[in-house]
Amino acid sequence: MKMYKKPIIAFFAMLLIQAVVSVAVLIPGAIYEFLQMAADGQQPNPDVLLERLTSGSSFLSIALIVSSIITIFFMQTPMKMIRLKDSFSMPKISLGKSLYLVLAAFIGIYATDVVSEVMDLPNIIEAELGGMSKTVMGVLAIAIIGPLAEEVVFRGAIQQHLHTNGERPFRAIFIASVLFGLMH
Numbered sequence: 001m002k003m004y005k006k007p008i009i010a011f012f013a014m015l016l017i018q019a020v021v022s023v024a025v026l027i028p029g030a031i032y033e034f035l036q037m038a039a040d041g042q043q044p045n046p047d048v049l050l051e052r053l054t055s056g057s058s059f060l061s062i063a064l065i066v067s068s069i070i071t072i073f074f075m076q077t078p079m080k081m082i083r084l085k086d087s088f089s090m091p092k093i094s095l096g097k098s099l100y101l102v103l104a105a106f107i108g109i110y111a112t113d114v115v116s117e118v119m120d121l122p123n124i125i126e127a128e129l130g131g132m133s134k135t136v137m138g139v140l141a142i143a144i145i146g147p148l149a150e151e152v153v154f155r156g157a158i159q160q161h162l163h164t165n166g167e168r169p170f171r172a173i174f175i176a177s178v179l180f181g182l183m184h
Contacts, residue, residue: 003165006081007158011179013079014071014153021067029059061132064141068149081157093169101173108181154180 037044075082093101132138159176163169
């Protein structure tokens, strides 16, 4: 059980860092939007204010970039779970197990798609990512820095920690993948 303590802390630390940074970025944004609405002679309405904040891709881009950088720093320095140069190495696994993992990924993607179609879930992220992809900062956040932080945390820290502390490569990859899926 001791082997799983750091990966669990790393997982929740990433969630917490993203939440705290998002709120920290939204507070100045909320103040700015509030003052802007007041200057325009509009009655500040909390619902309108929240909608204007969350539809602004620049706030989301800044939150993602800052939280990703803090997460990478946290995994490297206080947690001592990674060395950046080692974060992108992969444990050796057989071709058969690799094919099982690819098959499991396709089944998971298909199952998620079926569940979202059956439940008719709204895709609130699609609009946000669409807005973010129209700015340089947004592309940097969603295509480079965000995925880099996820790789460092899930593959570099969690998976590598499990593997180096005695977990079989297949199980280390599976556990890191499940946590990655839960995060998303």
